[in-house]
Amino acid sequence: MKSHQQHLIRTLCSSPLVRRSLPIQQCNSLLDFPLLSAVKRSSEWKMMMNTKIMMKEFSMNSKQLFHSGVSLSDSANNIGSIYIERTNIAIVGAMNSGKSTLMNCLTNSNTSIVDSTPGTTADVKMTTMELHGIGPTKLFDTPGTDEASDLGEKKRQKTLIALKESDIVVVVVDPFNGSSVQQAKWLTGECEKNERPFCIIFNVSELKRSSVESLSDKLDSIETDLKVNEFEQQGNVQMNKYFCGTTCVDLESKIAHTKCIKFIEDCHKKSKMKASSTPMYPTRLLPNLMENSTVFLNIPMDEETPSGRLLKPQAMVHEYLLREYSNVFSYRMNLKHARSSDKELVEKEKKRFLEAIKTLNSNGKLQLLITDSQAMDIVHPWTIDEATKESIIDITTFSVIMINFMSNGRLSEFLKGIEAFKALQPGDSVLLCEACNHNRIADDIGTVQIPRAIEKRFGQGNIKVDIVFGREYQLIKDLSQYKLIIHCGGCMIDKQKMNARLSDLSKAGVPITNYGLLLSFLQSEKAVSRVTKPWLNPSTPSQ
Numbered sequence: 387m388k389s390h391q392q393h394l395i396r397t398l399c400s401s402p403l404v405r406r407s408l409p410i411q412q413c414n415s416l417l418d419f420p421l422l423s424a425v426k427r428s429s430e431w432k433m434m435m436n437t438k439i440m441m442k443e444f445s446m447n448s449k450q451l452f453h454s455g456v457s458l459s460d461s462a463n464n465i466g467s468i469y470i471e472r473t474n475i476a477i478v479g480a481m482n483s484g485k486s487t488l489m490n491c492l493t494n495s496n497t498s499i500v501d502s503t504p505g506t507t508a509d510v511k512m513t514t515m516e517l518h519g520i521g522p523t524k525l526f527d528t529p530g531t532d533e534a535s536d537l538g539e540k541k542r543q544k545t546l547i548a549l550k551e552s553d554i555v556v557v558v559v560d561p562f563n564g565s566s567v568q569q570a571k572w573l574t575g576e577c578e579k580n581e582r583p584f585c586i587i588f589n590v591s592e593l594k595r596s597s598v599e600s601l602s603d604k605l606d607s608i609e610t611d612l613k614v615n616e617f618e619q620q621g622n623v624q625m626n627k628y629f630c631g632t633t634c635v636d637l638e639s640k641i642a643h644t645k646c647i648k649f650i651e652d653c654h655k656k657s658k659m660k661a662s663s664t665p666m667y668p669t670r671l672l673p674n675l676m677e678n679s680t681v682f683l684n685i686p687m688d689e690e691t692p693s694g695r696l697l698k699p700q701a702m703v704h705e706y707l708l709r710e711y712s713n714v715f716s717y718r719m720n721l722k723h724a725r726s727s728d729k730e731l732v733e734k735e736k737k738r739f740l741e742a743i744k745t746l747n748s749n750g751k752l753q754l755l756i757t758d759s760q761a762m763d764i765v766h767p768w769t770i771d772e773a774t775k776e777s778i779i780d781i782t783t784f785s786v787i788m789i790n791f792m793s794n795g796r797l798s799e800f801l802k803g804i805e806a807f808k809a810l811q812p813g814d815s816v817l818l819c820e821a822c823n824h825n826r827i828a829d830d831i832g833t834v835q836i837p838r839a840i841e842k843r844f845g846q847g848n849i850k851v852d853i854v855f856g857r858e859y860q861l862i863k864d865l866s867q868y869k870l871i872i873h874c875g876g877c878m879i880d881k882q883k884m885n886a887r888l889s890d891l892s893k894a895g896v897p898i899t900n901y902g903l904l905l906s907f908l909q910s911e912k913a914v915s916r917v918t919k920p921w922l923n924p925s926t927p928s929q
């Protein structure tokens with residue numbers, strides 16, 4: 387039974403359709419079941435029960451997917467809508483401090499396994515939840531950070547990644563456990579280093595609370611040690627700038643759910659005041675659209691395009707434009723014809739394309755053309771007037787739109803990466819980074835087209851090109867070995883992950899660029915300024 391069900395789940399999760407409908411974490415967490423092997427300890431029994439429950443839920447979801455035509459993602463905590471901005475909340479602390487108990491207390495359900503065996507939570511467990519005072523959230527229950535051994539180090543790294551990708555970090559502390567307090571000190575330090583706002587929950591059972599005389603003195607002294615004590619701040623001891631509050635609660639008590647949610651909501655409000663280098667302000671997909679404008683979407687649909695729906699960036703742009711009362715025109719360019727050696731085929735395709743543009747612009751309202759970046763070799767030259775050498779229409783790419791959106795408007799940082807690309811020398815290494823694990827076939831942009839273009843420009847074997855997919859990025863020990871990172875549009879990860887990557891790269895002094903920018907640059911410098919124009923050099927809307 388085990389292998390049969392796991393095979394089904396693996397097959398489903400590796401299908402591009404499911405992978406592109408679900409956020410990657412969702413697919414991976416569904417895949418990541420504990421094995422139903424020998425049941426020796428109570429924690430293993432609990433893991434087995436959780437596995438069975440998840441399999442049952444998954445099988446119900448898959449039935450919906452195949453039999454009712456409803457997207458799997460629609461039924462998975464709202465994740466299926468095209469893009470939902472969520473507040474990421476990481477629960478961190480030492481082993482047995484009560485992190486999983488807090489996760490279950492917040493979600494009011496048996497989300498994580500709780501057990502007195504230290505190290506029960508072996509990997510980051512993610513769930514989604516709506517909190518009235520915050521909105522849609524993603525909660526991360528993390529492994530304890532004080533486990534010795536190589537495995538403990540791997541768990542610690544996972545916790546650190548969750549911390550870096552969170553908008554607020556909840557540090558759970560058992561004040562009667564020295565290791566728990568020590569870990570809280572390290573973790574609050576990491577929050578400060580990574581500019582992550584945090585709060586502290588002292589997890590004290592009612593029993594202990596009644597048997598300890600000077601609990602408040604003890605908590606005061608720990609707070610001082612953690613640099614989160616107001617009194618010491620007045621005494622000129624600098625308080626951790628990202629601290630948002632503390633509370634003391636018995637996580638297994640009846641009031642814990644309401645108390646903890648209220649506390650986290652209050653701390654989240656305060657966290658917005660804490661300065662961060664990457665504020666999570668909403669970024670518009672496309673600025674400066676004229677009222678009643680028309681936007682031309684060029685979607686060539688290559689062999690990798692799944693049937694039944696548009697890719698996520700295409701669907702996002704489509705929905706955004708409709709909401710803005712823009713008129714959307716979707717067009718499928720035949721790239722094989724456009725790149726053919728048969729001149730007649732090329733001319734026919736070009737005529738079809740230019741006529742579409744001309745017809746749409748008959749009222750002067752055609753404002754922008756957005757193309758798949760791999761078609762830049764055609765779209766850029768075909769939209770330059772041969773006589774005047776002027777652009778006949780503004781253009782950009784889906785990839786550039788996405789990277790600007792996912793990085794909260796930091797497009798100019800990706801533009802600097804183009805300078806680093808120009809300066810590459812023989813012997814240098816670059817890293818191509820794809821944020822998801824989609825199935826790669828034929829002339830894939832990341833694995834085939836860009837490496838081929840690098841080889842063409844710098845000569846065979848002169849530049850070492852490494853490629854990572856999805857979570858492989860996290861395994862890179864030394865980012866500084868690379869002279870440049872070339873990142874995809876990042877549509878399948880969240881903004882927090884993208885910005886955590888940017889922060890790590892900035893600390894390591896490694897520049898980053900993006901597929902859309904690079905493929906444009908490979909056409910010409912002019913193509914780069916064309917695709918970035920809507921953000922970096924916008925023309926004022928005429929109405």
Ligand SMILES: Nc1nc2c(ncn2[C@@H]2O[C@H](COP(=O)(O)OP(=O)(O)OP(=O)(O)O)[C@@H](O)[C@H]2O)c(=O)[nH]1
Pocket residue numbers: 479480481482483484485486487488499500501502503504505506507508528529530589590591592635636637638639
């Ligand atoms: N009475 C009481 N017991 C608690 C409380 N919080 C946690 N426990 C117990 O402490 C043990 C560990 O709790 P977990 O929530 O699994 O701890 P954790 O931090 O997730 O531990 P790891 O997954 O091992 O890192 C369990 O036996 C819980 O029942 C609490 O507030 N009151």
Ligand code: SF4
Pocket residue numbers: 820821822823824874875876877878879
């Ligand atoms: S842009 Fe990146 S994350 Fe989105 S589908 Fe392409 S490779 Fe995956």
Ligand SMILES: [Mg+2]
Pocket residue numbers: 485486487498499500506507527528
């Ligand atoms: Mg746990």
